[in-house]
Amino acid sequence: MNIGEIASRAGVSRSTVSYALSGKRAVSDATRRRILRVIAEAGYRPNASARALAEGRTRTIALVIPPAGPRLTTIQLGFVASIVAAAGRHELDVLLSPSGGEHDRSFERIVAGRRVDGVILMEVRMRDPRATRLRESGLPFVAIGHTADGGTGCWVDLDYEGLVASCVHHLADLGHQTIALVNRPQEFLELGYGPARRALDGFVAAVAARGLTRIAVCCADEAMAGETCVEDLLTTHPEVTGLVTVNEAALPGMERGLRRLGRAVPGGFSVTGVVGRHWAEGFHPPLTAADVPIAAMADRAVELLAERISAPGAPAGHVLLSPPISLRASTAPPARR
Amino acid sequence: MNIGEIASRAGVSRSTVSYALSGKRAVSDATRRRILRVIAEAGYRPNASARALAEGRTRTIALVIPPAGPRLTTIQLGFVASIVAAAGRHELDVLLSPSGGEHDRSFERIVAGRRVDGVILMEVRMRDPRATRLRESGLPFVAIGHTADGGTGCWVDLDYEGLVASCVHHLADLGHQTIALVNRPQEFLELGYGPARRALDGFVAAVAARGLTRIAVCCADEAMAGETCVEDLLTTHPEVTGLVTVNEAALPGMERGLRRLGRAVPGGFSVTGVVGRHWAEGFHPPLTAADVPIAAMADRAVELLAERISAPGAPAGHVLLSPPISLRASTAPPARR
DNA sequence: TTGTAAGCGTTATCAG
DNA sequence: CTGATAACGCTTACAA
Numbered sequence: 072m073n074i075g076e077i078a079s080r081a082g083v084s085r086s087t088v089s090y091a092l093s094g095k096r097a098v099s100d101a102t103r104r105r106i107l108r109v110i111a112e113a114g115y116r117p118n119a120s121a122r123a124l125a126e127g128r129t130r131t132i133a134l135v136i137p138p139a140g141p142r143l144t145t146i147q148l149g150f151v152a153s154i155v156a157a158a159g160r161h162e163l164d165v166l167l168s169p170s171g172g173e174h175d176r177s178f179e180r181i182v183a184g185r186r187v188d189g190v191i192l193m194e195v196r197m198r199d200p201r202a203t204r205l206r207e208s209g210l211p212f213v214a215i216g217h218t219a220d221g222g223t224g225c226w227v228d229l230d231y232e233g234l235v236a237s238c239v240h241h242l243a244d245l246g247h248q249t250i251a252l253v254n255r256p257q258e259f260l261e262l263g264y265g266p267a268r269r270a271l272d273g274f275v276a277a278v279a280a281r282g283l284t285r286i287a288v289c290c291a292d293e294a295m296a297g298e299t300c301v302e303d304l305l306t307t308h309p310e311v312t313g314l315v316t317v318n319e320a321a322l323p324g325m326e327r328g329l330r331r332l333g334r335a336v337p338g339g340f341s342v343t344g345v346v347g348r349h350w351a352e353g354f355h356p357p358l359t360a361a362d363v364p365i366a367a368m369a370d371r372a373v374e375l376l377a378e379r380i381s382a383p384g385a386p387a388g389h390v391l392l393s394p395p396i397s398l399r400a401s402t403a404p405p406a407r408r
Numbered sequence: 409m410n411i412g413e414i415a416s417r418a419g420v421s422r423s424t425v426s427y428a429l430s431g432k433r434a435v436s437d438a439t440r441r442r443i444l445r446v447i448a449e450a451g452y453r454p455n456a457s458a459r460a461l462a463e464g465r466t467r468t469i470a471l472v473i474p475p476a477g478p479r480l481t482t483i484q485l486g487f488v489a490s491i492v493a494a495a496g497r498h499e500l501d502v503l504l505s506p507s508g509g510e511h512d513r514s515f516e517r518i519v520a521g522r523r524v525d526g527v528i529l530m531e532v533r534m535r536d537p538r539a540t541r542l543r544e545s546g547l548p549f550v551a552i553g554h555t556a557d558g559g560t561g562c563w564v565d566l567d568y569e570g571l572v573a574s575c576v577h578h579l580a581d582l583g584h585q586t587i588a589l590v591n592r593p594q595e596f597l598e599l600g601y602g603p604a605r606r607a608l609d610g611f612v613a614a615v616a617a618r619g620l621t622r623i624a625v626c627c628a629d630e631a632m633a634g635e636t637c638v639e640d641l642l643t644t645h646p647e648v649t650g651l652v653t654v655n656e657a658a659l660p661g662m663e664r665g666l667r668r669l670g671r672a673v674p675g676g677f678s679v680t681g682v683v684g685r686h687w688a689e690g691f692h693p694p695l696t697a698a699d700v701p702i703a704a705m706a707d708r709a710v711e712l713l714a715e716r717i718s719a720p721g722a723p724a725g726h727v728l729l730s731p732p733i734s735l736r737a738s739t740a741p742p743a744r745r
Numbered sequence: 746t747t748g749t750a751a752g753c754g755t756t757a758t759c760a761g
Numbered sequence: 762c763t764g765a766t767a768a769c770g771c772t773t774a775c776a777a
Contacts, residue, residue: 121754
């Protein structure tokens with residue numbers, strides 16, 4: 072079933088059918104009605120490939136996800152789902168492309184083959200070869216996270232620096248003197264992964280501003296790592312009375328570790344940070360934390376990308392989100408020594 | 409940059425360039441080399457839309473994911489990643505389509521617009537309108553899970569029935585008399601979601617076969633629900649000495665609930681079931697369970713779909729996977745009363 | 746071994 | 762208000 076078939080059944084030319092559908096040219100009410108009826112009867116829909124070829128755009132965007140290897144976190148998953156939902160609202164389909172290692176071919180296929188009108192890049196690094204490649208290809212893209220050249224490209228990001236600082240201030244206000252940061256994995260920091268970097272920066276600065284003592288550690292994105300991490304931390308530094316974390320996946324393990332050490336939360340130890348709402352609520356007791364606003368980030372990213380696609384010349388848009396800290400039950404003044 | 413440009417730079421016709429690339433016609437070594445050099449210099453890749461239009465296939469498959477609403481589980485996420493990876497090995501791209509509720513337009517856009525060569529349907533229900541729609545459209549598809557008409561379509565599934573039965577037998581062999589099943593949410597059962605249904609069937613049958621006493625409960629896909637579920641279960645039925653579960657997301661909560669009730673695992677209570685490896689290993693103590701073989705399922709699904717696409721007439725393939733139970737540390741003979 | 750030309754199904758331009 | 766017709770960029774008979 073194609074447009075020609077519809078045209079002949081409705082007794083009009085193919086162009087009239089096309090215009091009746093797109094509304095880009097006036098069509099008499101009678102013929103439009105007739106055409107639409109035929110279309111409904113036949114269950115016709117324009118062929119996407121033909122349309123893409125003729126229009127020069129695919130009505131599709133690519134979502135480049137991080138390598139699946141180390142296991143994607145729940146946040147990442149929620150993000151993928153939110154992007155798809157947001158794209159749907161713009162009548163855009165989403166092509167998924169894994170990145171890293173052996174998956175370069177997929178990325179290249181999509182970019183060089185002009186399979187999409189734009190790209191959303193998840194988990195972008197400060198200097199990211201994919202961003203470089205996209206820039207040279209001229210394909211519009213928005214990064215989740217800053218790249219090194221903050222100004223040129225589009226991005227949406229969480230203000231990890233400010234958020235972690237807020238957490239530090241919160242603990243300082245409660246009277247804590249020595250606090251720890253449980254960051255994302257060491258490799259991430261070394262690879263210049265923005266959130267890990269800026270969490271550390273924000274931590275160091277805020278701790279200095281308040282005259283506190285700090286211990287910063289990295290931790291694999293896993294419950295078990297969180298457990299040993301907390302145990303190591305508190306055996307080598309028993310004076311630590313609170314921690315802030317940006318590592319949600321380690322949270323369940325941290326909960327176990329603290330319990331094992333006899334540190335009740337929040338009476339004997341305070342925990343806060345920036346993590347997905349689901350993780351915060353699943354913690355015992357519920358975690359006082361800045362909730363990562365996944366849906367909002369996805370919405371803004373798609374919106375930015377859609378603008379960029381329709382007006383490639385427009386100035387690059389940036390969005391830095393800074394959600395409030397939700398006060399739940401995991402922080403309190405430190406225990407008297 | 410298009411094929412004509414390459415052709416003129418290499419001093420040949422467009423068809424020769426096409427054939428040099430596809431290998432579907434002999435091309436002299438000299439010209440092929442020349443063409444490939446020009447292509448490399450220009451960084452040329454065939455336009456995917458044009459190719460799709462000419463060839464009548466898009467080299468893309470759709471992955472229809474469950475509604476994002478209730479939160480996707482880690483298994484689902486791993487599955488998405490595995491499908492993308494497997495598809496990449498077949499040089500296929502993956503279009504993501506949410507399903508359910510407001511997302512029907514996305515599905516319809518993809519199916520009716522012929523945007524893909526085939527579809528993988530996740531979390532299929534016994535009577536699934538999407539499967540019906542695909543059958544009538546003639547688009548090849550493979551379902552993850554059976555549909556009601558088991559024979560006609562392609563599917564790959566886990567043998568939940570047999571697997572849960574194996575778990576029951578394992579507990580029975582250890583001497584347990586009264587055991588519980590912690591199933592997926594009630595609504596899933598009511599909607600005729602296969603795994604929930606068949607887990608229950610396998611449980612009931614195996615318990616009967618061994619002359620045990622059973623309690624079957626449903627539980628939301630959440631840690632907190634797992635906690636209250638286990639607590640309710642053991643306060644109303646303290647005689648239960650072990651449980652089998654297919655609800656991985658509830659596992660962390662079940663761990664907490666058991667601890668709170670003073671039921672040490674495995675000394676005072678046994679736990680087993682079929683869940684993702686990651687969840688099994690994250691349990692304390694590590695869970696004796698059948699590990700959901702996500703990657704294998706994804707591989708087989710893509711393989712089946714690829715076959716189906718290239719040979720639409722061939723008989724429908726079915727794959728019923730039945731991974732072994734990994735013996736870890738969460739089951740033991742019941743405590744003497 | 747290579748070139749010519751006819752599609753593939755739309756959209757968009759140009760006439761009427 | 763509507764109909765021819767030329768793109769869009771590629772694949773693939775059909776010729777040479």
